[in-house]
Amino acid sequence: MQPLFRPLSFVDLDAMVTLEQAAHPYPWSRGLLGESFGGRYFTGSLWLGEQLLGYFIADRILDESTLMNICVAPAWQGKGLGRLLLEHYLRRCREQELTRLWLEVRASNGPALALYRACGYVESGRRRDYYQSASGREDAVLMQK
Numbered sequence: 001m002q003p004l005f006r007p008l009s010f011v012d013l014d015a016m017v018t019l020e021q022a023a024h025p026y027p028w029s030r031g032l033l034g035e036s037f038g039g040r041y042f043t044g045s046l047w048l049g050e051q052l053l054g055y056f057i058a059d060r061i062l063d064e065s066t067l068m069n070i071c072v073a074p075a076w077q078g079k080g081l082g083r084l085l086l087e088h089y090l091r092r093c094r095e096q097e098l099t100r101l102w103l104e105v106r107a108s109n110g111p112a113l114a115l116y117r118a119c120g121y122v123e124s125g126r127r128r129d130y131y132q133s134a135s136g137r138e139d140a141v142l143m144q145k
């Protein structure tokens with residue numbers, strides 16, 4: 001069976017919450033995930049049959065987009081799906097003529113930083129001590145493409 005892409009909708013919320021809590025040390029709340037449909041937001045997700053393997057949540061304003069969340073189910077990480085999802089997001093941006101792309105990532109998140117760099121993002125700044133972390137606070141790395 002081939003994994004398939006499709007946008008997310010409210011009926012996917014339970015699967016999103018489960019994946020979010022498994023993938024992120026500081027997961028988004030159910031309430032926040034539930035606000036990610038429609039309006040200025042757009043989403044993409046990867047499914048194997050009924051199983052949600054990964055998703056992204058982004059917004060768009062004028063010609064800009066911010067990638068707000070991307071995650072892959074832990075059992076499926078390291079198999080190229082994160083890159084597939086990010087490339088899918090970048091394609092969706094091109095189709096919508098979104099040319100200035102932004103994101104923020106924890107300075108300690110090596111896998112995500114490597115993925116973003118591999119797909120052409122460059123560091124554009126830092127917010128000192130922006131995130132809560134196990135050892136106190138950590139920087140947010142701002143990236144653009």
Ligand SMILES: CC(C)(COP(=O)(O)OP(=O)(O)OC[C@H]1O[C@@H](n2cnc3c(N)ncnc32)[C@H](O)[C@@H]1OP(=O)(O)O)[C@@H](O)C(=O)NCCC(=O)NCCS
Binds near residue numbers: 023068076079081
């Ligand atoms: C970040 C994340 C989405 C990557 O997804 P993935 O499916 O594991 O990544 P892929 O297998 O597609 O790997 C793509 C690239 O990411 C980087 N990468 C992935 N895992 C890595 C690791 N453990 N260490 C270093 N780099 C890594 C590499 O550059 C890799 O390219 P390569 O295989 O050519 O070396 C995934 O690790 C994840 O869901 N993490 C938890 C949530 C998160 O931190 N999201 C990002 C912040 S919102």
